[in-house]
Amino acid sequence: MYTMSQAFRLKQSIEDAVIAGEFLPGDRLDEASLAERFGVSRTPIREALLQLGAEGFIDVRPRRGAIVSVPTPTRLFEMFETMAEIESACGRLAARRLTPDNDAAMETAHRACEIAAREGDSEQYYADNRNFHEAIYRASRNSFLADQAFALHKRLSAYRRIQLRARNRLLQSLQEHAGILEAIRAGDDQLAATRLHDHVLVQGERFSDMVLGLAGDRRSDAAASKSGTAK
Amino acid sequence: MYTMSQAFRLKQSIEDAVIAGEFLPGDRLDEASLAERFGVSRTPIREALLQLGAEGFIDVRPRRGAIVSVPTPTRLFEMFETMAEIESACGRLAARRLTPDNDAAMETAHRACEIAAREGDSEQYYADNRNFHEAIYRASRNSFLADQAFALHKRLSAYRRIQLRARNRLLQSLQEHAGILEAIRAGDDQLAATRLHDHVLVQGERFSDMVLGLAGDRRSDAAASKSGTAK
DNA sequence: CATATGTTAATTGTATGCAATATTAGAAAT
DNA sequence: ATTTCTAATATTGCATACAATTAACATATG
Incomplete structure (x- = not known):
């Protein structure tokens, strides 16, 4: 074709x-x-x-x-918060509708993350992490929601990559993945939703803190338009 | 300009x-x-x-x-389900962050809906209903999420319009609006979320039932590509 | 020296022409 | 009458040309 x-x-x-x-x-x-x-x-x-x-x-x-696009820190936080809500929704539905195929797909992706995390290979983890999250999107058994989730995931990838550089963050991320899987498998939609929410939002919070250079205040976004310039 | x-x-x-x-x-x-x-x-x-x-x-x-676009009934249901999840998220955040301005905006929109519903003016209700939902999106105080919500709302408008034709549905919709407002004002994010979810999803379910011509089965979507043809 | 202004250069927006592909109509055969 | 193959027709995809607007720069002026 x-x-x-x-x-x-x-x-x-x-x-x-x-x-x-x-x-x-x-x-x-x-x-x-x-x-x-x-x-x-x-x-x-x-x-x-x-x-x-x-x-x-x-x-x-x-x-x-x-x-x-050069989102302001506030905008970036909003995007991560939205991502958190959408991923929550995926997890909530997945917990209610989990099928063996979707379960297996998540397991495979999780195992790959585990290896990358152990080896401290953040570039590999970045790729495997994407697959893990995509597996959850699909497990929602709502292909439209999954498409929306993946589209936003892609838009945020530039920022997530930076966040995953730190090694201990890799291991923490992996542990959170395990908790999410556990909740989905237990059919606990509430727990799956909150765990996914926190997992995603912590990235956004850490990132906007990083951008702002100060913790706990997401109002001041004056310095937003000063970042990257073409070579 | x-x-x-x-x-x-x-x-x-x-x-x-x-x-x-x-x-x-x-x-x-x-x-x-x-x-x-x-x-x-x-x-x-x-x-x-x-x-x-x-x-x-x-x-x-x-x-x-x-x-x-000619979504299949399944796809349409998925879109409404996604809309339900996104609106839930807006309501959940609104319940936590409600400001007087946003409260007033929702109140104004709700009053307009009330008048249209009493008069049985479904075309007017359709317009006021959009404003009411938009007011909730904004009350989330997450402009990115609000944008996403509104974009999806627009995509679904063709289908929602058909749904709101029935007069008793108008009054039921209005009553649901009241319940949603109540929950948001009470700061009960959980309740606001579920009420919004049900409010939106009932539309989607009814609509796909209507399209399918049979209730309770959203799997058979063979007859999907047969709808509208150009004059 | 900083700022304002006018002119030039660079870049985007739209129109048109042609090539590539899909659709349709018609003829022939079963 | 129905189906299949072929040819004509219509429509989309891309390239190029030109128009409109913005950005850059030099010059003049306070």
Whole structure:
């Protein structure tokens, strides 16, 4: 099936590049250079950028070009809080509807995380962690909710990656995963929801604390627009 | 400020037309006729369609054009279930964080619903109902979550409208609103969440029952792709 | 030296043309 | 009459050209 449009492939490529950290928040994505880089005209590039903009991945300001979104610390916290609520919902449903297939998928992903954590391989853990969370999304047996969850997960990946650098955070994360699995398997939807909520939100809180440089205050976001500039 | 691009205006216009029911699920949105209708070239039309596609409002299939999405009954149920979870989250946060402004906004919207319901004006209730729910989204004091909620609310509007036609449903809906408000004001986040969840999900369940033509089975969605065709 | 202003350069927005693909209509065969 | 294959038709995808707007820069002025 080689019937896929260029614009769609480009959308994927640009998204991947952003997720991989090749383009940092604040970087400009001008159509001409991207067109040259991918060996196409501006048209499919534009179409890809507009779609990514509609998905919230990047900011496309009329007449002023596209940049990788630079959320304020407050906004970032809100995004993590929303992620926490959505993942909670997935866990709640998963606890009620768990099937053997979904259980096995979560187990496999969890085992992979365990290995990566033991070896302190944060890059690998980052990948396995994504699979673990995706397995939970699917276990909700609500494919629409799962899609929404995964989309937001991707949008936050740039920030989560930074958070998972610390080694002890890796082990703590793994332990939380175990607790989540336990609750889902016990069919305790309430507990699964709160454990997932806390697991996700602690990342967001730690991250915005990190960005703010001070703990416990998420109101002051004046210094937000000063981050990353293109090389 | 007349600096807004055509593509953006078109996106809004097409979205409005879909929400207003001018284009029904399944209707084809071909670039040429839309271009003629709006007096522009295909380019900005294409850009608008691609953006709407990225937001999930319409389906753009490569080389096969765009159509207004035709969710299967199962998919529709999943969307309502997701809406229920997101609205729950909004209500839960609102119950914890309620401010006088947000309280007043909800009250105003609720009063408007009350009048429309008493008069049996379902078209008016439809509009006021949207405001009421939007007031709850904002009361969550998480603007990102509120945006997500509103976006999904818009996507479902075509289906909710049909549901609200019945008069007794109007009065029941209003009563549920009262209960939701009560729980939020009492600061009972748990109760607010479950009441909102049930309020939203009952719509989804009733609707998919309606689509299926049979109650209690949401598995058989074979007849899904048979709905609306362009005139 | 800082600020304002006018001109130039760079970038985005839209239109048009052509190529590639899908859809439809028609003819032929069963 | 129904099905299948082929050819005509229509529609989408991409490239290019031009127009409109913004950003950058130099120059003048306080």
